[in-house]
Amino acid sequence: MSWELTSDVERFASVAGAFLRSSPVQNTVFLTLIDNLRSRGLHAYGVEDPFFGWWRRPDGEVAGVLLQTPPHPVLFSALPAEAVPAAASVLADRRVSGVNMADGDIAAFADDRKYVPGMRTRLHRLGTLTPPDPAPSGFARPATEADSDLLIGWLRDFYEFIGEPRSDVPAVVDDHLAHSGITLWIDEGAPVSMAVRSRPSAGMIRILYVWTPPALRRRGYAGGATTAATQAALDEGAGEVVLYTDLDNPTSNALYHRLGYRPVEDRAMVIFS
Incomplete structure (x- = not known):
């Protein structure tokens, strides 16, 4: 079980596409962002390159994803419990200003890092x-x-x-x-x-x-x-x-x-x- 990261939107769409499409409602923002990055270019949301990631289960199936368009917070899908602290580790060397994730995953990701609460949203x-x-x-x-x-x-x-x-x-x-x-x-x-x-x-x-x-x-x-x-x-x-x-x-x-x-x-x- 591990995270893999890439800066290639097409590779991300290829690897994680089936996972995202399996729950299009919950993954609506990911699907929209991929479409916009393809149609408007990789710098549609900022001058820095975006990056993408996916979490594989032991059987190789993708079970969670992340995406960041700097300077915006890192966006996470729903994640298996063990993938949350692992995400914090794999992103430790990157400049992460904040995260957007399931409400219940925040504490496990942040651990002892100090943070300021931002907007809380509800998907309908x-x-x-x-x-x-x-x-x-x-x-x-x-x-x-x-x-x-x-x-x-x-x-x-x-x-x-x-x-x-x-x-x-x-x-x-x-x-x-x-x-x-x-x-x-x-x-x-x-x-x-x-x-x-x-x-x-x-x-x-x-x-x-x-x-x-x-x-x-x-x-x-x-x-x-x-x-x-x-x-x-x-x-x-x-x-x-x-x-x-x-x-x-x-x-x-x-x-x-x-x-x-x-x-x-x-x-x-x-x-x-």
């Missing part, structure tokens, strides 16, 4: 889509290139709001427009909310970002946009539609539950001091 999968009742005023439409300036501003605001500002927002917007992956909610002739979804991967689509400007909140627009984006994912043939929520945001957790999303697992991010 769609059960039965239940549109908001009453429906918000307005209607949904796909965003187009004519909306680019608005979308760039809103996505920058979103990243600032979650404390993860990015410099590549125009490229992110262009990428999602290229697959018609941004849904706008329109009211009184103007966009008031957006929901962004991933490309299909292993039969799964993820709702990535939902944003309503602060001055336009509490009118149901986010529910309308999310419902429309979810329906668009189903219309594209997604067998699973998933999303993450911030566990410290009871408003969004309650909204997505009303729309038909149900909890799957909780994750935690920590930053090492």
Whole structure:
């Protein structure tokens, strides 16, 4: 039993692909990141090279994976218990600013290292889509290139709001427009909310970002946009539609539950001091 590391995304996809596709809901972020690194280049998330890893059982089967796009925390799949401290050992010589992993694995990975707790998230999968009742005023439409300036501003605001500002927002917007992956909610002739979804991967689509400007909140627009984006994912043939929520945001957790999303697992991010 051991970890193997590589900087080759194609080798990682080849070795770990079957493991990831066997649980596409739980591995949604890995599948999306692989697609983005292939389509947008290895430096889509930063100037440093990403690296990847997998944990093999004694029979040679892959039973866990990791991925880092520096400077972001190392992302881990669900892991066998013995793979958690082993991961800390194999990464000891690398600059690891933090980790994102199953909530219950944090203590075993950190051991006696000091860390600052970061965002705790909950993965949800769609059960039965239940549109908001009453429906918000307005209607949904796909965003187009004519909306680019608005979308760039809103996505920058979103990243600032979650404390993860990015410099590549125009490229992110262009990428999602290229697959018609941004849904706008329109009211009184103007966009008031957006929901962004991933490309299909292993039969799964993820709702990535939902944003309503602060001055336009509490009118149901986010529910309308999310419902429309979810329906668009189903219309594209997604067998699973998933999303993450911030566990410290009871408003969004309650909204997505009303729309038909149900909890799957909780994750935690920590930053090492």
